[in-house]
Amino acid sequence: MKTKKKLLDGVRMRRAIHRMAIEIVERNRGTEDLIIIGIRSRGVPLAERIAQRIEEVEGTAVPVGILDITLYRDDLTTIAPQPVVKPTKLPEPIDDKIVVLVDDVLYTGRTVRAALDALIDFGRPRAVQLAVLVDRGHRELPIHADVVGKTVPTDREEVIKVKLEEMDGEDEILIQERIEEK
Amino acid sequence: MRTQTSALRSKDLLGIESLTPEEISLILDTAEGFKEVSERPVKKVPALRGQLVINLFMEASTRTRVSFEIAEKRLSADTLNFAASGSAVEKGETLIDTAQNLMAMRPDMIVIRHKHPGSPKMLADLLPASVINAGDGAHEHPTQALLDAFTIRERLGRLAGVNVSIIGDISFSRVVRSNIHLLTKMKANVTLAGPPTLIPAEIERMGVRVVHSLDEALEGADVVMMLRIQLERQGKLSFPSLREYFNTFGLTAERLGRARDGVLVMHPGPMNRGVEISSDVADGPFSVILEQVTNGVAVRMAVLYLLAGAHLAEHQG
Numbered sequence: 001m002k003t004k005k006k007l008l009d010g011v012r013m014r015r016a017i018h019r020m021a022i023e024i025v026e027r028n029r030g031t032e033d034l035i036i037i038g039i040r041s042r043g044v045p046l047a048e049r050i051a052q053r054i055e056e057v058e059g060t061a062v063p064v065g066i067l068d069i070t071l072y073r074d075d076l077t078t079i080a081p082q083p084v085v086k087p088t089k090l091p092e093p094i095d096d097k098i099v100v101l102v103d104d105v106l107y108t109g110r111t112v113r114a115a116l117d118a119l120i121d122f123g124r125p126r127a128v129q130l131a132v133l134v135d136r137g138h139r140e141l142p143i144h145a146d147v148v149g150k151t152v153p154t155d156r157e158e159v160i161k162v163k164l165e166e167m168d169g170e171d172e173i174l175i176q177e178r179i180e181e182k
Numbered sequence: 183m184r185t186q187t188s189a190l191r192s193k194d195l196l197g198i199e200s201l202t203p204e205e206i207s208l209i210l211d212t213a214e215g216f217k218e219v220s221e222r223p224v225k226k227v228p229a230l231r232g233q234l235v236i237n238l239f240m241e242a243s244t245r246t247r248v249s250f251e252i253a254e255k256r257l258s259a260d261t262l263n264f265a266a267s268g269s270a271v272e273k274g275e276t277l278i279d280t281a282q283n284l285m286a287m288r289p290d291m292i293v294i295r296h297k298h299p300g301s302p303k304m305l306a307d308l309l310p311a312s313v314i315n316a317g318d319g320a321h322e323h324p325t326q327a328l329l330d331a332f333t334i335r336e337r338l339g340r341l342a343g344v345n346v347s348i349i350g351d352i353s354f355s356r357v358v359r360s361n362i363h364l365l366t367k368m369k370a371n372v373t374l375a376g377p378p379t380l381i382p383a384e385i386e387r388m389g390v391r392v393v394h395s396l397d398e399a400l401e402g403a404d405v406v407m408m409l410r411i412q413l414e415r416q417g418k419l420s421f422p423s424l425r426e427y428f429n430t431f432g433l434t435a436e437r438l439g440r441a442r443d444g445v446l447v448m449h450p451g452p453m454n455r456g457v458e459i460s461s462d463v464a465d466g467p468f469s470v471i472l473e474q475v476t477n478g479v480a481v482r483m484a485v486l487y488l489l490a491g492a493h494l495a496e497h498q499g
Contacts, residue, residue, distance in 0.1 A: 068215065071227035071257075071487075082491030084188055084208075085215035085484075088222075121224040 001159065001176045007134070007152060010171035016149035017046065020131055021053035023147045024100055031058050033097045033126065037065040039115050040086060042104035045166040046133060050102060063091035067101070072114035088118065095123040100147075104162040106132040109143035134173060136160050190488050194306040194313040197322035198363040206364060210332050212484035213477070219256060220479055229487055230259035233290040239316070240266040240277070240296045245451050245475065246316050246325070250293050253482035262289070277301055278308065285309050291489065294318075312489040320356050325485060326450050327360035329478040331368065333470055334405055336477070337446055341368040347399040349375045349431055350409030350458050353382045357450045358409065362388050375399035376409075376431060379420035396431050400441040407448045408433050408459045424457050434460045438468065446470050 008016065028034060031054060038047030044066050051062045066089045076082070101115055112130060119128065131147035136154040154160065154175065161174040188208050192200070201209075219227055235254045239247050247263070254261045264284070266272070271280060277296070284292070291312040294302050299321035306313040317323040335341050346365055352358050352374050365372050372390040374381060375398065386392055393399050400406065411427060413419075421427050433447070447459075447469045455461050464471060 070215075071219075071229040076229055082189065082488060085212050085487065087215050087218035089218075117228070121226070122222060 001161075002179055003161075003174050003176050004158070005175045007160070007173040007175055008150060010165075013133075013149075013171050013173060016133065017049050018053050020133070020147050020149050021050045022057065024050065024129075024131060025054055025058055027129075027146065028098055031060045031062050034100060035063050035065060035091065035094060035097045035125075036100050036102060037067050037090070037119070039101060039103040039111060040066060040068045040070075042162055042164060042167065043067075043102045045164050046104060047102040048166075050100075050131065065090040067115055067118055069111060069114040069118050072118045074110060074114065088122075090122060093123055094119065094125045096126045099125040099128045100131055101128060102131050104133050104164075105160050106130070106135045106143075106145050106148075107138055107160075109139045109141035112143050113141050133162060134160050189491055193489065194302070194315075195324055195485055195489060196302050196306060196313065196315045198324045198327050198360045198367070199322065201324075201364075201367070203367050206328070206331070206368060209328055209481065209484050209488060210335060212488060213328075213332050213480045214336075216256075216483040216487070217477065217480035219483070220476070226256050226258060228258045230254070230257040230490055233259045233490060234288065235259045235261050235291045235293065235486070236284055236289045237261060237263045237316075238281075238284070238292055238294045238296075239264070240271065240294070240301075241317070243295055243316070245478070246295065246323075249475070249478040250314075250316060250325075250482050253479050253486055256479070257483055257486055259291075259486070278304070281305050281309060285311060291486065314485060314489065317356055320354055320359070322360045322363075323356040323450075324360050325478070325482055326357050327364040328485070329474055329481040330357075330361055330407065330448060330450070331364050332477045332481050333448065333474050334370075334446065337470060337473075338404060341365065341370050344370045344404045345373065345402055346370050346405040346407060347373040347375060347403040348407045348409065349396060349399055349433070351380045351411050352376050352385065352409070353380050354412045355409050361407070362390055366390070373399050373403070377421045377427070396433070396437060397440055400437065400445075403441050403445055405446045405448060406433065406438070406441060407450075408453075409450070410452060410454055411457050424454075428457055428460075432456070432458055432460060433463050435462045435466060438463055438466075444468070448474060451475070 036047045036051045038044035047064050051064045054062050068086045068088045070083050070085045129146040132145045133149040135145050135148045135151045157178055159176045161176050163170055163172050165171050190205055289311050293314045293316050295316040296318050299319035302313050302315035302318050348358055366389040374390050375393045445468055449471045
């Protein structure tokens with residue numbers, strides 16, 4: 001994998017997350033009935049950061065959950081070996097709540113499709129919204145994000161690498177190029 | 183979508199003996215993810231949608247068969263139960279013919295319980311489907327050992343260094359054989375106790391300690407695993423009477439008082455109350471016997487899920 005460009009450095013990335021938090025509060029006119037749910041794996045620390053920002057600005061704590069979508073993937077019977085399954089942890093029932101799904105990159109939309117199916121098995125939220133740090137285009141399903149940190153046009157050959165301090169030791173977003181393995 | 187890779191090497195689960203410690207850990211870690219599925223309002227995920235699993239039970243079983251069936255249904259697989267009684271087996275069909283006929287219906291996995299050791303291996307070599315051993319004679323019962331290990335790990339946080347005492351009918355037990363393989367691979371300390379007539383010669387070579395009294399086995403134990411006296415497998419009793427067995431090796435609340443506080447009492451079931459275990463212990467505060475049953479579903483879901491992946495890898499390879 002070859003790095004082509006740094007899309008956002010740590011400072012700009014944290015600023016984008018801060019703005020996403022504000023936008024979530026703004027579009028929902030407060031924090032009432034909000035639940036922030038991160039999609040494993042990089043959506044989880046992002047969801048926590050967004051909730052933290054909201055609490056700093058609004059002074060109210062927002063419940064945070066974790067969604068594992070592995071078992072709902074549409075490519076489970078075509079990929080091998082199987083991805084590792086981890087538990088889903090929701091802080092409270094999602095019935096009649098406003099769920100904000102959080103992920104790092106929105107690409108084909110298939111992860112979000114799986115996440116919606118997984119979520120519906122836990123109840124009937126009043127609304128589900130989607131917040132992503134990077135929207136890179138190339139959707140294969142009719143899915144769009146409500147809150148976006150950064151929109152960037154990409155080629156399909158490119159890879160968007162989101163690094164988070166909690167998992168990777170530093171904050172940054174890179175555009176990388178897949179090098180063909182011969 | 184992202185993938186994290188980790189897999190089993192074989193398309194089949196025939197026993198614990200052939201698994202590596204990494205594979206055992208993978209199954210137990212995966213089972214943690216699946217345990218949560220059984221606690222949801224909708225206890226079902228679409229992971230094995232469209233896959234056909236045949237449960238081939240040629241020997242009596244309630245718990246294991248039901249547990250596998252629930253695991254399969256929670257993964258959205260189609261399941262078909264096949265029992266020896268009421269089938270062509272009664273008309274003299276061989277296991278190989280039965281299996282080949284079933285295979286002609288294109289199942290993806292076969293779960294088999296059979297009284298003859300090695301029959302799952304025979305099917306696995308013969309058929310392209312994944313084969314899971316649900317107990318073969320006195321050989322192995324891998325998913326039981328995995329659910330036991332899962333329960334110990336969940337309660338005590340680890341397997342390495344845990345002192346596990348297994349008491350009772352050692353020689354006729356496939357559960358013990360699988361448990362010894364698993365626990366020694368994971369660096370737990372295993373002690374066996376039972377009447378000398380029910381302890382095979384040279385079993386110490388499997389890396390276990392043998393003692394001949396219950397008190398000795400209870401001393402320092404973190405886990406006490408009581409085994410069922412398998413009257414049906416013995417033909418005749420290997421000890422004077424069931425009453426005498428209970429007096430010598432039966433676990434009572436009084437005797438359990440000699441073990442450390444917080445000791446886990448386990449039993450693979452079905453229990454003979456008043457033979458190997460008294461009711462006050464079986465239903466008592468240290469008993470995790472029903473947790474074992476709950477965990478059995480999660481562990482079997484993990485095995486089915488992981489084998490579906492291994493099966494696929496083989497086809498692609």
